[in-house]
Amino acid sequence: MKPTPILPGSAIGVLGSGQLGRMLAMVAKRMGYKIYTYSPDENTPAGQICDQEFTAAYEDTNALQGFARQVDVITFEFENIPTTPLKAIQGRVPIYPNPEILYIAQNRLREKTFLAGKGFPVVPFYPVSSRSDLTQGLAQCDYPLVLKTAGFGYDGKGQAKVGSAQEAEIAFEALDGKPVILERFIDFQLEFSVIAARNPQGEIVHYAPIENIHQHHILDISLAPGRIPLEIAQQASKIAQELMETLNMVGVLCIEFFLTTDGRLLINELAPRPHNSGHLTIEAAITSQFEQQLRAICGLPLGACNFRQPAAMANLLGDLWEHGEPAWEKLLAFPEVKLHLYGKAQARAGRKMGHLTTLSDDVETAFKTIQEARSALKAPATCKS
Ligand SMILES: Nc1ncnc2c1ncn2[C@@H]1O[C@H](COP(=O)(O)OP(=O)(O)O)[C@@H](O)[C@H]1O
Ligand SMILES: [Mg+2]
Structure with a gap:
């Protein structure tokens, strides 16, 4: 079955409210669409441009359902949206990209495991969720390395370049023992x-x-x-x-x-x-x-x-x-x-x-x-x- 195109005059829903949503909203307005943004914040970069700014937690399934009723399609502009609550609206309104892709991409370990598993060339990596993983991982990698949190990293946050086991241990501690990946520093x-x-x-x-x-x-x-x-x-x-x-x-x-x-x-x-x-x-x-x-x-x-x-x-x-x-x-x-x-x-x-x-x-x-x-x-x- 051919999908029915969603034409100008329809309403776009965006999860997330940063600059990416703002610039999408500017195009949507130019092309005659309505656009609504949903995030926990107020007076946001996207909300300032959108027809309406919904302010609620990403986990609030009632609010998400209310949002979904107002729009013809949903997309997102922020990677760290929890995907489980989206099940409450899946099937009621198209959500693109599929939240499964978001789920893969929001975690470096899942993303790199997926890519390597499908035969795509990725930076060599080693998963670490404990001190003993770290010790084992360090024994297998050459320095320098980059240590990165598996989740919630962006704009270089949650990463450290390390040149020795001691530096790696300090960086791991500083991340409160959160799961990380070790990556070869690529020249x-x-x-x-x-x-x-x-x-x-x-x-x-x-x-x-x-x-x-x-x-x-x-x-x-x-x-x-x-x-x-x-x-x-x-x-x-x-x-x-x-x-x-x-x-x-x-x-x-x-x-x-x-x-x-x-x-x-x-x-x-x-x-x-x-x-x-x-x-x-x-x-x-x-x-x-x-x-x-x-x-x-x-x-x-x-x-x-x-x-x-x-x-x-x-x-x-x-x-x-x-x-x-x-x-x-x-x-x-x-x-x-x-x-x-x-x-x-x-x-x-x-x-x-x-x-x-x-x-x-x-x-x-x-x-x-x-x-x-x-x-x-x-x-x-x-x-x-
Ligand atoms: N393994 C690596 N080797 C060399 N440089 C790296 C490596 N990982 C990250 N960097 C540098 O840090 C930047 C940001 O890292 P990235 O993994 O893309 O995280 P973010 O999600 O913060 O964009 C990269 O674009 C690159 O310049
Ligand atoms: Mg990057």
Whole structure:
């Protein structure tokens, strides 16, 4: 049976209320949909844009049922949504992607075990849930290693690079004995992501690889198209398409890759939703990753993924607010740079507050411009006399 497309005028439900929901809501509004967000918080980045903000716990099945009655399809923008309560609404309204995919992706151990089991190339890992596992694991791995919490990690939180058994033990203790995985620290040439979309009819599209530069394990700058050898891009494309089918994915999936110094491709992690590295698709691509998410979950044909021009994106972290408000007027003097702010009231160190995007005739110029533009934000604000 062909799924009936969910057309403009229908209502989209989003679980989670951060910037990814905000940018989805902007597209949904542009395309004539209603959009509602659900999360435990109020006055959220997504709630500020959505038609309605539902505030309730993710575990509150009555509230979830009430939310499900208002909408024609549900998606999520936040990975750590508990999946068990979603059983109360499954079957009543389509939920895309399938919560089973969310369940796999929200835990690094489940995710890597799944990928390795299906024959996809992943970073070598070792599961640790006790001190004795740790001792055994350390005996089998070479340093340096990265120790990561299995669940609830994002933006580099819950991870530590360790160079010795003693450092690993200290890091494990600091994580209160929570289950972790040990990973070989990968000596990579570069990191990149492939963002793909698939609809219930099985149509798959993906963007060209986007190169990612991290600082302190947090994404700092993305460049498109990434400076990646053609044969590597082709291998990554094949992996992306196979993975979308293996998962029976409906929605947007981001695959983070390492390209090792000896030329191998390894999957670092998956995100079954739009991804920070794809924010530049808003200005740079014919169809943004948020529009692809909307089209995919609504059972519509997917849009073109071509880039109009090379592009660069730089994140704006809360650290920029350390000495007061950033110098917006200096930034806005860059005529090719676009500012995105997420409506977060509190700026904290490491918190993603917004991002900048620029397009250029070549990626090197875009890279240079975006760094200059962001640095301009640190300039002392002009004195008003
Ligand atoms: N095993 C590893 N080897 C080298 N660098 C790593 C490794 N694991 C993580 N990193 C660095 O930290 C970043 C964030 O780690 P990741 O596992 O993607 O967690 P998060 O969920 O926080 O994005 C990666 O993009 C990479 O730059
Ligand atoms: Mg990551």
